[in-house]
Amino acid sequence: MYDLLTTTRCDPYLQRLAWNNHDGHPSSYLLLQFHYDRLYDAAVQHDWPEARSSISYTALYEACQTAVASYDGDPADAFKIRITLSRAGLLTASASSVAPLKFDPTSPSFSKPLTDSATLYGPAMTLFVDTEPTPSSGLFTSTKTTERTVYDAARARVGLPPLPSTDADVILYNPNEHVTETSVSNVAFYRSHRWVTPPLSSGCLPGVARRWLLRHKRIFEAEPEEFPKTSLRPGDWVLLFNSVHGCRLGRITAS
Structure with missing residues (x-):
């Protein structure tokens, strides 16, 4: 249960x-x-x-x-x-x-990683790209529950320890190889001078922080096929957001 x-x-x-x-x-x-x-x-x-x-x-x-x-x-x-x-x-x-907050947790969403220093909000998280797709499982990927088997499996595939370790994370993608989220956060990518997030149709969770950022136009929802796995490159900056840490910057690793 x-x-x-x-x-x-x-x-x-x-x-x-x-x-x-x-x-x-x-x-x-x-x-x-x-x-x-x-x-x-x-x-x-x-x-x-x-x-x-x-x-x-x-x-x-x-x-x-x-x-x-x-x-x-x-x-x-x-x-x-x-x-x-x-x-x-x-x-x-x-x-x-x-750790207590030292600044507005949504502030990293103002970052422009092509010009700004990433160290303004602390070191970037290390992000791996999963080696296998995560299947959409209906209610268990469209709502947040204690059933986390698919997320734990994605972390294990790239050698990450179980939660609550948060020094690194893994970017997930669906069977059509469209990027969805990470194991604990929604994501956005810097495209055309703004942060763009995968749509709910990709299979990502409708996160609380995601909802707030969209409402306040800090991020914008992408087209359904805008983020194929093949569009990800080592060194790419990623905005991660959830309702515990707010927004953080991460960077895709080469390995």
Whole structure:
């Protein structure tokens, strides 16, 4: 059995950002309203009526608050919050420490890698290109769940350790050899002076950060066949984004 899954960040820095709020109030949780939408929509797609009726923004917020209050690890200021929703409607959340933010986590989306220094936002992540396609598996690639077999297999094929290691990642592509995402992030490529992301029809997840970046025109959706695997080159810059780390820059390795 599997659960629906979403993951966010709790960080005091987020309260400084006017765009990260709920009902006009600053929030320390990254895009929490979008996470509620994700869980609700996934419950509908999986045809889980008990999960759909049990989830609410208030319940999600309270679960996150409980997770942070219950954290018993080393002292920390910022947290990754892993949230699951079961078929029966059980909502659970757990907190683990992460490095606190030093800047707006969406700022790397303003980068122009043909001219800007990549070190402005820290070292680029190392990105490998998968050696085999990842098949589209319907609900398990169009919604985020705890069933991660295909993503774990892609990491293993290029020699990456299991999560939570985040020093490197693997770029996935579908059986038609169109690029989709990485094992933990959506992606965009710098084309014609803007960041362009694969369309949902490629098989990528409709990520929370992806939704925000598209809404604010930081990234633009590509045509269905715009990113074949053969278009990727060693040294290419890639914008990676998820709802824990925000945006990061990566670079495709030659090996």
